Amino acid sequence: MNILMESDVMATLARYFELDFVKRAFVVGILIAFCASLLGVTLVLKRFSYIGDGLSHVAFAAMCVAMISSLSNNMLLILPVTIVAAILMLKTGQNAKINGDAAIAMISVGSLAVGYLLINKFPPSTNVATDVCTTLFGSTSILTLSDSDVLICVIMSVVVVIFYIFYYNKVFAVTFDENFARATGIKASVYNTSLAVIIAIIIVLAMNLVGSLLVSALVIFPALSAMRVFKNFKSVVICSALLSVICATTGMLISILNDTPVGSTIVIVDMCAFLLFSIAGFVTGRGRA
Amino acid sequence: MSLLKCENVSMGYEGKVVVEGLDFQVNSGDYLCIVGENGSGKSTLMKGLLGLRVPMSGKIETGDGLKHTEIGYLPQQTVVQKDFPASVREIVMSGFLNNMGIRPFYNKEEKKKAQEIMSKLSIDNLAKRCYRDLSGGQQQRVLLARALCATKKMLLLDEPVAGLDPVVTSEMYDLIESLNKEGITIIMISHDIHAALKYATKILYVSDKPVFYDSKEAYLESEKGKLFAYGEGGAK
Ligand SMILES: Nc1ncnc2c1ncn2[C@@H]1O[C@H](COP(=O)(O)OP(=O)(O)O)[C@@H](O)[C@H]1O
Numbered sequence: 001m002n003i004l005m006e007s008d009v010m011a012t013l014a015r016y017f018e019l020d021f022v023k024r025a026f027v028v029g030i031l032i033a034f035c036a037s038l039l040g041v042t043l044v045l046k047r048f049s050y051i052g053d054g055l056s057h058v059a060f061a062a063m064c065v066a067m068i069s070s071l072s073n074n075m076l077l078i079l080p081v082t083i084v085a086a087i088l089m090l091k092t093g094q095n096a097k098i099n100g101d102a103a104i105a106m107i108s109v110g111s112l113a114v115g116y117l118l119i120n121k122f123p124p125s126t127n128v129a130t131d132v133c134t135t136l137f138g139s140t141s142i143l144t145l146s147d148s149d150v151l152i153c154v155i156m157s158v159v160v161v162i163f164y165i166f167y168y169n170k171v172f173a174v175t176f177d178e179n180f181a182r183a184t185g186i187k188a189s190v191y192n193t194s195l196a197v198i199i200a201i202i203i204v205l206a207m208n209l210v211g212s213l214l215v216s217a218l219v220i221f222p223a224l225s226a227m228r229v230f231k232n233f234k235s236v237v238i239c240s241a242l243l244s245v246i247c248a249t250t251g252m253l254i255s256i257l258n259d260t261p262v263g264s265t266i267v268i269v270d271m272c273a274f275l276l277f278s279i280a281g282f283v284t285g286r287g288r289a
Numbered sequence: 290m291s292l293l294k295c296e297n298v299s300m301g302y303e304g305k306v307v308v309e310g311l312d313f314q315v316n317s318g319d320y321l322c323i324v325g326e327n328g329s330g331k332s333t334l335m336k337g338l339l340g341l342r343v344p345m346s347g348k349i350e351t352g353d354g355l356k357h358t359e360i361g362y363l364p365q366q367t368v369v370q371k372d373f374p375a376s377v378r379e380i381v382m383s384g385f386l387n388n389m390g391i392r393p394f395y396n397k398e399e400k401k402k403a404q405e406i407m408s409k410l411s412i413d414n415l416a417k418r419c420y421r422d423l424s425g426g427q428q429q430r431v432l433l434a435r436a437l438c439a440t441k442k443m444l445l446l447d448e449p450v451a452g453l454d455p456v457v458t459s460e461m462y463d464l465i466e467s468l469n470k471e472g473i474t475i476i477m478i479s480h481d482i483h484a485a486l487k488y489a490t491k492i493l494y495v496s497d498k499p500v501f502y503d504s505k506e507a508y509l510e511s512e513k514g515k516l517f518a519y520g521e522g523g524a525k
């Protein structure tokens with residue numbers, strides 16, 4: 001009985017993997033999960049998690065505008081807008097004079113409202129509710145990727161990974177102690193700005209996979225899980241990248257087999273992993289009490 | 290030419306002056322102690338020397354070919370987040386980054402030197418440990434090791450012994466003294482006037498009217514020095 005069910009599952013999966021759009025979805029999903037978790041460690045440690053959240057809302061607004069103006073490729077609008085927003089948010093977050101947190105919350109909620117209003121007033125298709133839902137939760141979009149979407153995603157992922165490997169040590173230094181880095185002559189602001197740009201790219205890419213409301217989860221959960229168990233930067237980065245890829249793959253498989261929304265399934269798998277890692281951290285005495 | 294020169298420098302925050310009228314210079318091999326009450330602007334001045342803050346007026350110049358990438362810095366209480374995952378080796382090695390240009394990874398020489406510095410500060414057995422699981426004294430040593438990786442010329446130390454017990458404190462002072470004897474110029478902020486008198490060659494007293502003493506003997510002769518060093522309000 002058991003064996004029969006197993007072979008049944010395998011057969012179903014084999015059937016799915018013959019389809020091009022499923023293969024594409026997996027390639028894109030794994031790349032995005034990998035990049036998001038790499039940067040996630042820095043984002044969490046620099047207390048930038050809220051920027052990721054704010055950015056995803058800005059990206060939502062940009063996506064709405066892009067859909068209305070029916071561009072050839074939505075990325076052309078969304079990417080630059082989100083990058084500019086990321087740099088602005090980073091600057092406001094560092095400015096002691098104004099309340100950065102509140103300013104970012106205002107921008108992010110404001111964009112959500114503007115985006116929703118625009119898409120309702122100038123509907124690009126007859127089914128606004130589905131469009132909005134897709135943008136927010138990424139429901140089916142991962143399975144409707146075009147070849148150019150995949151290409152953009154692959155190129156961007158390669159850029160992110162090269163940047164990260166090349167500047168890995170400097171990113172560590174600037175994350176750990178920015179004052180020391182600056183005092184000894186490292187141009188911290190250059191790295192901060194590059195990080196902001198990369199974060200924006202990842203948010204936009206990840207929106208395809210899990211939708212704008214769930215993007216943050218993809219970025220922060222693997223990092224938080226890894227930090228429960230590992231105590232040095234390198235292990236945390238490696239663990240979080242592996243974990244993220246495993247969770248994304250598992251999530252996508254479950255979603256195909258059970259016909260659940262891709263984004264939320266991945267996030268729930270990430271949550272389960274966080275729970276496991278917390279327990280592991282606690283049991284091995286490495287986690288905080 | 291001196292390594293570092295301040296001409297009528299004033300420092301402050303948002304238009305409010307914290308310390309003004311600073312006039313002094315530091316030569317190669319000096320051991321300068323900056324003393325003064327809490328909140329008198331010692332750390333602010335050090336941030337100016339490091340280029341982290343721009344002076345409100347006056348000039349801070351480096352000379353003798355001293356570059357910014359040749360300065361080591363031990364901050365006052367680095368507030369590291371509670372759960373930051375970083376091993377001792379990772380932190381110490383990060384001191385080299387300022388001199389690596391665009392080279393992304395550490396080379397053999399740097400790895401060897403980091404090992405030497407860690408042995409010298411007796412933290413080589415901690416290399417794999419997580420920074421935030423260490424005691425205060427061990428953490429200070431790690432940050433000092435990082436500062437040493439960043440420089441061969443000049444070390445700026447902001448209250449390096451704050452919060453350390455007496456034994457560890459005197460070990461730390463001995464260590465700094467031996468570094469100075471090896472030729473590294475030291476600029477140290479301290480609350481501890483007795484230590485300053487014991488080790489320093491020059492003293493800068495920071496208050497609303499800062500005074501620079503070219504030697505510690507000159508400081509001891511002065512009214513301030515007598516009050517601060519021997520008086521009951523003395524070493525805090
Ligand atoms: N970031 C800051 N913004 C505004 N004022 C500050 C800041 N940091 C320090 N100050 C003020 O500057 C004065 C000098 O501080 P500091 O240089 O840290 O003193 P010290 O190191 O001598 O104890 C204090 O009155 C302090 O309140």
Ligand SMILES: [Mg+2]
Pocket residue numbers: 331332333365447
């Ligand atoms: Mg201070």
